[in-house]
Amino acid sequence: MTLLELNGVTKFFGKLAALEEIDLTVDEGEVVGIVGPNGSGKTTLINVISGYYRPTSGTVFFNGDKISGLRPDQIASRGIVRTFQSNVLFEGATVLESMLIGSFLQYKTTDWQSFLETKTYKDDHERVVGKVIELLKQFEIFNDIFLPAAGLSHGYQRMLGIAMALIANPKVLLLDEPTTGMNHQEAMFVVENIKKIGEQGITVILIEHNMKVLLNIATRVVVLNFGNKIAEGKPQEVMSKPEVIDAYLGTETI
Amino acid sequence: MPYFDYKNFIPKSVAWFVAALLILLPLFTRNSITLSIFISSGVWAIAVMGFTLILRTGQFSMGQAAFMALGAYATAIFTLQSGIPFWPGFLLAGIVSGIIALLIGLVVLRVGGIYFSIITLALAEIIRIIAERWESVTHGVRGLRPPLPPTISLGGLEINFATSAIPYYYFMIILVVITGIVFWRLEHSRIGGTFSSMAANQILAEHQGIHLMKYRVIAFTVAGIFAGYAGAYYASFLSIITPQMFGLWQSIQIMMMSIVGGISSIVSGALIGATILYTLSIYLSRLPIYNIQYLLFGAAVVLVLLFLPKGTGLVDLWGKFWRKVFREPEEYEIPEDSEMATE
Numbered sequence: 069m070t071l072l073e074l075n076g077v078t079k080f081f082g083k084l085a086a087l088e089e090i091d092l093t094v095d096e097g098e099v100v101g102i103v104g105p106n107g108s109g110k111t112t113l114i115n116v117i118s119g120y121y122r123p124t125s126g127t128v129f130f131n132g133d134k135i136s137g138l139r140p141d142q143i144a145s146r147g148i149v150r151t152f153q154s155n156v157l158f159e160g161a162t163v164l165e166s167m168l169i170g171s172f173l174q175y176k177t178t179d180w181q182s183f184l185e186t187k188t189y190k191d192d193h194e195r196v197v198g199k200v201i202e203l204l205k206q207f208e209i210f211n212d213i214f215l216p217a218a219g220l221s222h223g224y225q226r227m228l229g230i231a232m233a234l235i236a237n238p239k240v241l242l243l244d245e246p247t248t249g250m251n252h253q254e255a256m257f258v259v260e261n262i263k264k265i266g267e268q269g270i271t272v273i274l275i276e277h278n279m280k281v282l283l284n285i286a287t288r289v290v291v292l293n294f295g296n297k298i299a300e301g302k303p304q305e306v307m308s309k310p311e312v313i314d315a316y317l318g319t320e321t322i
Numbered sequence: 323m324p325y326f327d328y329k330n331f332i333p334k335s336v337a338w339f340v341a342a343l344l345i346l347l348p349l350f351t352r353n354s355i356t357l358s359i360f361i362s363s364g365v366w367a368i369a370v371m372g373f374t375l376i377l378r379t380g381q382f383s384m385g386q387a388a389f390m391a392l393g394a395y396a397t398a399i400f401t402l403q404s405g406i407p408f409w410p411g412f413l414l415a416g417i418v419s420g421i422i423a424l425l426i427g428l429v430v431l432r433v434g435g436i437y438f439s440i441i442t443l444a445l446a447e448i449i450r451i452i453a454e455r456w457e458s459v460t461h462g463v464r465g466l467r468p469p470l471p472p473t474i475s476l477g478g479l480e481i482n483f484a485t486s487a488i489p490y491y492y493f494m495i496i497l498v499v500i501t502g503i504v505f506w507r508l509e510h511s512r513i514g515g516t517f518s519s520m521a522a523n524q525i526l527a528e529h530q531g532i533h534l535m536k537y538r539v540i541a542f543t544v545a546g547i548f549a550g551y552a553g554a555y556y557a558s559f560l561s562i563i564t565p566q567m568f569g570l571w572q573s574i575q576i577m578m579m580s581i582v583g584g585i586s587s588i589v590s591g592a593l594i595g596a597t598i599l600y601t602l603s604i605y606l607s608r609l610p611i612y613n614i615q616y617l618l619f620g621a622a623v624v625l626v627l628l629f630l631p632k633g634t635g636l637v638d639l640w641g642k643f644w645r646k647v648f649r650e651p652e653e654y655e656i657p658e659d660s661e662m663a664t665e
């Protein structure tokens with residue numbers, strides 16, 4: 069079933085086309101990798117899907133509804149949640165606080181119930197805290213919950229970013245280079261977790277430079293170059309296409 | 323200036339003791355100046371709570387006093403011109419200032435940060451100028467004389483607002499308690515966390531599904547409602563309302579009270595900041611040097627910002643003192659290699 073559909077999405081910054089006429093469909097349960105050299109429009113694509121940018125033209129459909137033009141919070145509440153390329157944190161918050169104040173969409177109760185501190189809210193809050201702890205354990209940052217998030221190492225900050233996206237109850241998870249700056253072991257840990265996320269039925273779209281990672285988890289790879297989609301298909305096939313090797317991998321082979 | 327430390331720094335025992343002292347205060351002193359200082363401090367504290375709440379969402383309102391003016395004028399105009407009795411008129415104060423805050427908020431909160439601060443500053447001046455120029459309704463700079471609350475008979479007890487400050491004092495306590503409960507719940511519920519997240523990282527908060535506008539408007543409107551009640555009550559207590567009473571200086575004073583008291587706890591920070599700075603301003607204005615209180619106010623703010631940065635203020639200073647003296651014996655644990663430990 070098609071979950072996400074991009075229809076001729078174009079994004080201009082001034083006269084520079086960061087994305088040109090991108091068509092893309094993503095089915096439920098897929099793990100789609102987006103690759104491309106620097107400046108090819110990968111992050112812009114994620115920014116357009118998540119509502120951070122409005123596309124100059126073209127539309128994005130989610131579950132058959134048009135979502136391009138909506139605010140980021142509206143898109144997030146529909147179930148498309150993202151992480152950021154750099155580590156974006158809640159300034160001054162500890163790991164636990166970051167997760168709790170980021171779990172806005174995890175709550176099922178209203179603000180009024182929270183204000184009046186009803187029984188339903190207390191139960192709901194307990195459930196949310198349980199979920200937070202579960203996620204922190206899954207990403208192995210549970211031991212550091214009282215540390216300032218800014219004090220975590222780079223790799224763990226990225227784990228926290230993914231955990232924060234997951235607490236927002238995504239149907240589609242957009243990961244912007246989840247393994248940058250990680251050593252092989254850490255990257256493989258993230259890969260295992262992305263696999264788990266996929267197994268839970270969450271559709272994943274990830275930007276990734278690390279080919280080993282993509283070959284490992286992606287069901288499909290999309291290659292961007294200068295804002296255009298130049299190839300799409302199974303990772304192994306795409307990587308052997310001459311134009312992809314030319315644009316992205318240069319003379320190296322994998 | 324996000325603040326996440328939800329711990330209550332004022333121990334319950336101390337809080338109850340202070341509360342009891344405040345309730346019994348009129349038994350110890352009939353001095354109307356003392357009572358008047360407490361009444362005024364309470365009123366300003368309510369406005370300060372609103373300011374701190376807006377600050378918690380990451381926005382800096384520079385026109386809080388204008389909402390006090392709106393509430394004060396609303397009550398005065400409704401009771402004087404439409405002949406509505408005092409209490410329904412008083413009830414209208416918060417409704418009017420709240421509705422106006424909501425309408426202003428829906429427009430100006432689209433822009434955040436410094437632009438919001440400047441717009442609120444300008445709006446406050448506009449409200450003051452309207453109050454000055456709309457002579458037929460507001461009587462311009464001469465101001466209005468709001469009516470007193472009517473005398474209440476409770477059994478054999480006559481509560482007369484005209485002859486004594488004590489009824490005003492107790493009603494101020496009721497008002498502060500109601501406001502305090504509302505702000506306390508806002509701070510300690512999920513809404514408070516939502517506010518903090520917006521202040522800590524607006525973009526991330528928005529991508530986690532928080533509608534920034536909605537929560538900014540909620541904070542701004544709630545602050546407006548209670549500032550309206552504070553203003554109406556203050557005007558009734560002083561039995562005068564003029565445009566100068568709630569001008570730019572008063573907005574700045576609210577800001578300073580919030581910062582000196584500390585924003586780490588909305589309610590206790592506001593109460594401490596308002597009481598200390600208001601009392602100071604009364605006693606300092608008696609000094610022989612003209613307007614010296616403004617200079618010393620500024621010095622107080624600079625000192626607090628220097629020594630208690632990140633919005634911790636006096637609440638935290640008190641908290642640190644308390645924990646040092648009474649709560650944290652582990653701080654004074656005997657080192658293992660000392661002679662006392664080996665005995």
